[in-house]
Amino acid sequence: MSLLKTVICVLWAVCVGQTAGSQNGPNIIIMLMDDMGWGDLGVFGEPSKETPNLDLMTAQGMLFPNFYTANPLCSPSRAALLTGRLPVRNGFYTTNAHARNAYTPQEIVGGISQDEILLPELLKKKDYVSKIIGKWHLGHRTQYLPLKHGFDEWLGSPNCHFGPYNNSVRPNIPVYNNSEMTGRYYEEFEINVKTGESNLTQIYLKEGLDFISQQAMAQRPFFLYWAPDATHAPVYASERFLGKSQRGRYGDAVMELDDSIGQILAHLVSLGIQNNTLVFFTSDNGAAVMSGPHQSGSNGPFLCGKETTFEGGMREPAIAWWPGRIPAGTVSYQLGSVMDLFSTSLSVAGVLPPDDRVIDGLDLSPVLFNNSLLDRPIFYYRGNQMMAVRIGQYKAHYWTWSNSWEEFNMGINFCPGQEVPGVTTHTPEEHTMQPLIFHLGHDPGERYPISVQSKEYRDVHRQVTAVVEKHLKDLIPGMPQLNMCDLAVMNWSPPGCERLGKCLKPPQSNPWKCDWPH
Amino acid sequence: MSLLKTVICVLWAVCVGQTAGSQNGPNIIIMLMDDMGWGDLGVFGEPSKETPNLDLMTAQGMLFPNFYTANPLCSPSRAALLTGRLPVRNGFYTTNAHARNAYTPQEIVGGISQDEILLPELLKKKDYVSKIIGKWHLGHRTQYLPLKHGFDEWLGSPNCHFGPYNNSVRPNIPVYNNSEMTGRYYEEFEINVKTGESNLTQIYLKEGLDFISQQAMAQRPFFLYWAPDATHAPVYASERFLGKSQRGRYGDAVMELDDSIGQILAHLVSLGIQNNTLVFFTSDNGAAVMSGPHQSGSNGPFLCGKETTFEGGMREPAIAWWPGRIPAGTVSYQLGSVMDLFSTSLSVAGVLPPDDRVIDGLDLSPVLFNNSLLDRPIFYYRGNQMMAVRIGQYKAHYWTWSNSWEEFNMGINFCPGQEVPGVTTHTPEEHTMQPLIFHLGHDPGERYPISVQSKEYRDVHRQVTAVVEKHLKDLIPGMPQLNMCDLAVMNWSPPGCERLGKCLKPPQSNPWKCDWPH
């Protein structure tokens, strides 16, 4: 969009924005970070205080210290967010082995099932225009792509930005503009793995600002799913931010994302649509502490990180912002989940959720608008296994596992510097008959299991048992989509590759049961 | 003070406060918490967000994420704060054994040396009235008490509020009003160890508010050293706060302290003296994580806690507040120390520091008023041993030790749930020839020592060596004051006990070299 066009649209929107807003459902923006930890925000204690814009967003909105992902890994977390359903229901899990984290690397055959109904599909009923910017991760084969599942627009990529690859054994990951590829990472979309420099966040920022301007001008309600991946290894930042933080490249990436979020919020204000836009900020899983200090964020006081069902793996930073609707400067102790973003978005848009399936998300409207507290459990899944459940301040572990001795002895550590005997176990340990129970208020770091001989334990155990029995009784697992792998399905020849002369020749199909090591 | 008197004084002060202020040095309030951890503040990430008043103080003032105590234990920390000197210089350490934490239990013979010059003594030169409210901890024998060392007033206690004792083997700790005892803990000053109820924080709050009112009315500049101990085990709170936090009794104590701090700041504003008062909030050492989840705070992302020279033992929450002088909503990355409160207080009061001795404190005025960054090292001492040093973002450990195997095997754990091989050692390990070096920006949790083979290591090692050599060359250790113990010196018959009929008979003197186990 040209500058003149932007100025006109801003002026025009300032005059009509409010009126237009009252005719439509509110705009919805979900800002989903990748592998950013709870402890990475200034407001959640990062010593370097790199997030002045998110801290300001908090002061103007509602902070959720008890907000969770549905799975400690990208793909199932994102599938849960967009379907409002646990991965074990929507199929984003594996049955190849017990309690294993599965996701969508290039060789995955599956993706989001045609039977699932995604948030943007439902928002169409109220004439929303939906755009995803950034990482999709719900399958990269043609039938799984965002424009087949309700999104109207897309700039971004189906997979993580790993690489560079040599395009013979493994192709570089494509970047899509809507339904066709527009280049590949490390080719048209540069990431310098050595220096950490890339302009991707700036590209995703500009795309977001432009989309918002366009919809404001068109007076159409919009859903923007803004999912940059700069904080996922290999972490990157643009030149202006490189070297600017107190803690290296990861912090630089955080600073650039924070700056971008500040710009997006300021843009909403300048367009005069801030009172008609719900913005929700969160992350897809805990910080990847196994990646060492240079490529990983912080999980603050919590145990372990990404891939695990300890708090460090699943508790997420979360802020809701809607000036005039959500009271400024509030803290909600509500137990929340990324799946609630599905239900809450539908609620504010005035769309009923599907009634032919179980929805795990909760409509947080009473929380956002009246600071109510809704009673609900949080289930911590790893693959096909419910590992733990939280009710109120209590968390009960039915299974514990960090990672295998085999991996651990190779130096892969999901809980570096942390070890709680009997808790951070290196074999999957079942505690079904006598779950490990922690009080997360007293003990957010899951270091002091409550004595099984105490009355407190017996009382909590009774309550938790009822919740778990009900959950498991009603649970009908969906068809697992992440069981099969095949090198032939990789991003050799994405749609649009012909036009760009970037089609690659796939190898012969030779599918195998994916091996998910942890 | 009666209500009417207060009202009159408030009205009067509102009119004349500003004028009066400009004639005198500014008022100085140091709020020193006991065993409160860096991670206990909302603004530093505590998930329960129990500190809205401290968070607001931060928004109105300057936050210091890199602020340190001079020793990971009460007594030496407090001695350093009030003298501006490292404990190894001012004598608040022991030579009975290597690298041991010493403090002032009831059986200590020594206390603050007559040769040391304390902050309130120096402030007298500018006609300051000085009051200490709460815990002193620089020696309880008559010659060591606050009114012998520059304070004009005192309400509080010389020791920790351990107890209750039976008054035959061990006396209960006295509470002083100025130079005479006015009762004892667990007797006139109740603490219910079972329920955790005590009104002490309310008493200390009221005493602080009254003192401020009186000095404002008298137009005399004041120094208030407000040192409540509710967050030191056994933690306590008053009835209104018990059960109110998300994390039990410790959180209740934090909420009450936070509420009190809010009231003190509001009182300054209502008296119209906020633009003439420097308020500094901090804590004396890291959270006592060895006390388990019910009696201990949080050190956020940092390693270990109280008693250790890891970040969890020595990094403190810190906020400076002076509306109109300190820019609101700022974060300073300055490396700061409790000893700087000595030098900075003298500076703003217009008093020169003593020139006959080494002062380790730094005048932070340029930081507070211009957000400058001053280059300076932080030394981490444990008893007589410099264990580590920080320059910039780098920390070099010359010695590592958590606690002994003997204690550890008894279940005393200074780093519960945390273990970094080769770092959290259970024997004192010397690394003088090749210090363990961490980048605290990348790695605030001290989990990833920098490879000794890297250029980064060699560069930092060279710089750090120069700093340490200079420090040790100039260091003349003071006479150790914490070597001798004697049951006869306990608080049997404090001054004023006759009047109250509360004198107890001491046993025969039988001094021994104190045994400091860690």
Ligand SMILES: [Ca+2]
């Ligand atoms: Ca992720």
Ligand SMILES: [Ca+2]
């Ligand atoms: Ca202390």
